[in-house]
Amino acid sequence: MAKIDKRFQILLSEEEQVLLKNEASRRGISAAELIRMALKNEIIQKSELVRRKALLSLTELLD
Numbered sequence: 001m002a003k004i005d006k007r008f009q010i011l012l013s014e015e016e017q018v019l020l021k022n023e024a025s026r027r028g029i030s031a032a033e034l035i036r037m038a039l040k041n042e043i044i045q046k047s048e049l050v051r052r053k054a055l056l057s058l059t060e061l062l063d
Contacts, residue, residue: 012020024031
């Protein structure tokens, strides 16, 4: 696991806090870990999707 050494502060609505706390509890992880996972998934999955779409477009051009 990567070294965690930077602090980042965000403001959440009460509803967002409840959702975050409940989901983290359901998964048995901290709210901070859930936020880190969500951030990684959002960035990594979207960039992977863009790469796959580009590759698909290229293969269609070559066919």
